[in-house]
Amino acid sequence: MADAKSRVAAKEQAPELRVKNFKEVAMGYNEEEAIAEASRCLECKNPRCVAACPVSVKIPQFIKHVKDADFLGAAQVIHEDSSLPAICGRVCPQESQCEGSCIRGIKGQPIAIGKLERFVADWSREKGLIVNKTTVSNNKKVAVVGSGPAGLSCASDLAKFGYNVTVFEALHVPGGVLEYGIPEFRLPKSIVNYEISNLEKMGVVFEPDVVIGRTISVDDLMAKEGYCAVFIGSGAGLPKFMHIAGENLNGVVSANEFLTRVNLMRAFDSDYDTPVYVGKNVVVVGGGNVAMDAARCAVRLGAKVTVVYRRSEKELPARREEVVHAQQEGIAFQYLSNPVQIIGNAKGWVEGIECVKMELVPSKDGGRNSVVEIPNSNFNVSCDMVIMALGTSPNPLISSTTPGLKVEKWGGISLSDPSGETYRKGVFAGGDAVTGAATVILAMSAGRKAAKAIDEYLKGISCN
Amino acid sequence: MFKIVKKQVLAPSVFLFEVEAPRVANAAKPGQFVIVRARDHGERIPLTIADYNKELGTVTIVVQELGVSTKLICNAEVGDFYVDVVGPLGNPSEFLHLDDSTLKSQRFLFVAGGVGAAPIYPQVKYLYGKGASVDVILGARNTELLILKEEIKKTCNNLYVATDDGSEGHKGLVTDVLNYLITSNGKIYDNVVTIGPMVMMKFVALCTKKYGIKTIASLNTLMVDGTGMCGACRVSVGGVTKFTCVDGPEFDAHLVDFDEAMCRLNMYKTEEGKKLKEEEEKNHQCRIGRYA
Ligand SMILES: Cc1cc2nc3c(=O)[nH]c(=O)nc-3n(C[C@H](O)[C@H](O)[C@H](O)COP(=O)(O)OP(=O)(O)OC[C@H]3O[C@@H](n4cnc5c(N)ncnc54)[C@H](O)[C@@H]3O)c2cc1C
Ligand code: FES
Numbered sequence: 001m002a003d004a005k006s007r008v009a010a011k012e013q014a015p016e017l018r019v020k021n022f023k024e025v026a027m028g029y030n031e032e033e034a035i036a037e038a039s040r041c042l043e044c045k046n047p048r049c050v051a052a053c054p055v056s057v058k059i060p061q062f063i064k065h066v067k068d069a070d071f072l073g074a075a076q077v078i079h080e081d082s083s084l085p086a087i088c089g090r091v092c093p094q095e096s097q098c099e100g101s102c103i104r105g106i107k108g109q110p111i112a113i114g115k116l117e118r119f120v121a122d123w124s125r126e127k128g129l130i131v132n133k134t135t136v137s138n139n140k141k142v143a144v145v146g147s148g149p150a151g152l153s154c155a156s157d158l159a160k161f162g163y164n165v166t167v168f169e170a171l172h173v174p175g176g177v178l179e180y181g182i183p184e185f186r187l188p189k190s191i192v193n194y195e196i197s198n199l200e201k202m203g204v205v206f207e208p209d210v211v212i213g214r215t216i217s218v219d220d221l222m223a224k225e226g227y228c229a230v231f232i233g234s235g236a237g238l239p240k241f242m243h244i245a246g247e248n249l250n251g252v253v254s255a256n257e258f259l260t261r262v263n264l265m266r267a268f269d270s271d272y273d274t275p276v277y278v279g280k281n282v283v284v285v286g287g288g289n290v291a292m293d294a295a296r297c298a299v300r301l302g303a304k305v306t307v308v309y310r311r312s313e314k315e316l317p318a319r320r321e322e323v324v325h326a327q328q329e330g331i332a333f334q335y336l337s338n339p340v341q342i343i344g345n346a347k348g349w350v351e352g353i354e355c356v357k358m359e360l361v362p363s364k365d366g367g368r369n370s371v372v373e374i375p376n377s378n379f380n381v382s383c384d385m386v387i388m389a390l391g392t393s394p395n396p397l398i399s400s401t402t403p404g405l406k407v408e409k410w411g412g413i414s415l416s417d418p419s420g421e422t423y424r425k426g427v428f429a430g431g432d433a434v435t436g437a438a439t440v441i442l443a444m445s446a447g448r449k450a451a452k453a454i455d456e457y458l459k460g461i462s463c464n
Numbered sequence: 465m466f467k468i469v470k471k472q473v474l475a476p477s478v479f480l481f482e483v484e485a486p487r488v489a490n491a492a493k494p495g496q497f498v499i500v501r502a503r504d505h506g507e508r509i510p511l512t513i514a515d516y517n518k519e520l521g522t523v524t525i526v527v528q529e530l531g532v533s534t535k536l537i538c539n540a541e542v543g544d545f546y547v548d549v550v551g552p553l554g555n556p557s558e559f560l561h562l563d564d565s566t567l568k569s570q571r572f573l574f575v576a577g578g579v580g581a582a583p584i585y586p587q588v589k590y591l592y593g594k595g596a597s598v599d600v601i602l603g604a605r606n607t608e609l610l611i612l613k614e615e616i617k618k619t620c621n622n623l624y625v626a627t628d629d630g631s632e633g634h635k636g637l638v639t640d641v642l643n644y645l646i647t648s649n650g651k652i653y654d655n656v657v658t659i660g661p662m663v664m665m666k667f668v669a670l671c672t673k674k675y676g677i678k679t680i681a682s683l684n685t686l687m688v689d690g691t692g693m694c695g696a697c698r699v700s701v702g703g704v705t706k707f708t709c710v711d712g713p714e715f716d717a718h719l720v721d722f723d724e725a726m727c728r729l730n731m732y733k734t735e736e737g738k739k740l741k742e743e744e745e746k747n748h749q750c751r752i753g754r755y756a
């Protein structure tokens with residue numbers, strides 16, 4: 001057993017093995033390990049972890065149940081506040097949320113709250129113990145647009161309230177970023193599929209291959225197909241580019257394209273038809289989760305990878321665990337560097353990237369440091385592939401085809417009320433479509449809030 | 465699942481399919497495209513909508529066998545299903561915004577190469593029906609590969625044909641015919657629309673630029689999602705990067721960087737080629753197994 005200062009180590013696939021496969025890296029706790037880790041919890045009276053959790057999961061309570069080996073009890077506590085714990089336990093940035101404010105973290109390692117959440121969720125899924133109640137239908141139809149965490153959790157709560165829910169998804173499989181973005185080795189697709197089949201069991205209907213705004217408009221969903229309300233959880237899927245010279249050379253791709261080919265289209269598996277180009281020397285530009293995922297996929301496909309990031313290691317926005325895993329997998333990090341142009345050969349393929357050195361300048365108001373270029377510090381990195389992971393913004397397809405919807409300058413859907421109401425009557429929105437690229441847990445919580453707001457709204461009107 | 469209700473051979477390795485996709489048919493407009501996946505492990509392949517029938521809820525696509533994925537699409541038979549047909553994607557043709565009286569005074573020239581004849585057909589039909597003057601140049605490698613010729617002939621003022629080997633019509637390029645019509649035949653056009661191989665569209669654009677005729681090209685770039693999510697389809701138009709799937713597929717041909725677009729189109733050529741070879745080898749082995 002571990003001493004109280006350090007957490008119980010969770011098993012992981014060894015780096016030299018895992019760079020050759022797409023299987024999950026972190027293997028999670030077994031029952032003994034979970035109980036041992038849970039026993040480190042101090043059961044604070046005013047738990048700071050709960051305050052730091054975006055959905056206020058009653059963390060000390062569920063951990064207490066784990067301590068007592070009452071895993072079902074733990075699962076029930078978590079389920080009151082989170083509908084996707086197996087996913088959030090794996091992908092939440094715990095170090096800046098619950099674990100970041102754990103008292104244990106002051107003099108040692110914080111409780112591994114994420115790993116415990118994952119353990120409880122996996123345990124109850126494997127035992128088939130969390131059964132969602134089915135409710136008598138109230139015969140009111142609600143449409144959910146997009147099947148990422150926002151759409152899934154909204155659909156789940158609406159179904160529990162008794163609505164007939166149809167989820168429209170543009171891609172051929174549901175799941176949103178959970179399916180096309182986050183790789184298998186971090187979030188096995190079987191978990192996402194389990195959540196989706198649970199919703200199907202509750203009567204939620206999934207209609208893939210429907211691009212709202214093209215295949216059918218929000219207006220027509222309401223006017224012609226009888227949906228009383230619509231929830232828009234269409235995410236922030238548009239990739240950003242830097243608009244520098246050479247960006248359209250062959251071998252330069254967005255992280256979204258690379259990850260979609262690898263995760264959604266399974267290009268790494270020769271049984272699937274979609275091709276993916278992978279260079280021998282790959283440069284990934286960016287420092288978020290998307291950059292780490294792209295870099296780690298490229299490593300698994302045989303590349304030597306360098307991550308180029310404008311700021312220093314401390315500022316990397318990616319989850320800490322992903323950075324550590326990436327480093328263990330042999331990925332090099334070129335900090336304080338920013339691309340100025342991409343260099344191509346005569347055949348139109350990338351052969352290098354020119355960067356400039358950057359310097360951190362402390363901000364006067366104590367906010368995030370800003371970065372400035374160091375003049376005449378340019379240098380070249382030779383490479384045969386560049387993956388741009390610079391962030392994404394909301395797709396204008398829905399906002400531009402839905403009269404009455406208001407959007408922010410940067411494309412996010414404006415809310416008339418924090419509950420998720422938009423400026424268009426009967427239309428609600430949440431997740432990355434409203435906030436810009438954020439996190440799974442925030443999208444999930446927005447979806448649930450909107451489900452409540454939709455219920456309130458529909459109670460007050462007659463529809464059909 | 466999307467059921468195939470009609471299959472027709474248009475030319476060697478070129479097929480026309482009518483597929484039940486009521487939502488797509490209901491929303492489709494000329495100029496838009498769909499993405500088709502033939503089977504569960506399949507690739508997402510963009511194909512221009514060649515026609516649609518809102519009453520029957522069907523869309524028509526014309527496909528040429530080029531690689532593994534188009535081959536799978538072409539191998540399907542009536543009664544089979546495609547796992548996915550998504551659309552309509554992209555923007556409808558620009559001329560749909562023109563009112564009927566304006567259309568009556570417009571002179572159009574369509575220049576299509578190979579299977580590009582399929583997507584121009586509904587546009588030609590629409591414009592001719594509205595009283596516009598419509599001429600068409602169809603190009604192909606040889607007479608066998610000319611598709612929809614009779615159908616198009618019935619719905620336009622003049623049809624001209626060019627084949628590489630001279631087996632029908634003019635022996636040579638569509639641009640020869642284009643130059644001839646304008647310089648020697650005294651034809652005047654307000655608009656040129658070109659759909660076909662990238663290299664053909666490039667030369668059509670160079671040619672019409674010389675004459676100062678507004679020209680629209682419909683680009684067949686690589687795509688993955690078709691909704692603006694990946695940027696695989698990016699092209700430079702007037703020095704600005706555009707996503708073909710959401711900003712196009714039709715662009716001002718005089719502003720498109722065709723050289724870059726052609727280069728990008730070949731990005732996965734080797735990959736596709738490799739895949740096809742693997743597949744053939746697999747089939748080959750199977751056969752050996754069966755007959756051994
Ligand atoms: C590679 C990657 C790694 C990430 N890693 C993490 C992580 O470790 N931890 C974390 O908390 N967050 C992470 N994120 C962010 C997180 O995934 C998102 O914040 C979250 O998925 C947003 O959920 P959403 O439901 O709002 O949208 P999405 O998950 O983006 O889902 C939106 C869905 O809507 C569909 N859609 C869009 N437009 C239409 C339309 N017109 N019609 C029909 N359907 C449409 C899309 O196809 C998509 O399926 C990551 C993101 C990426 C890209
Ligand atoms: S095909 Fe992915 S953005 Fe156009």
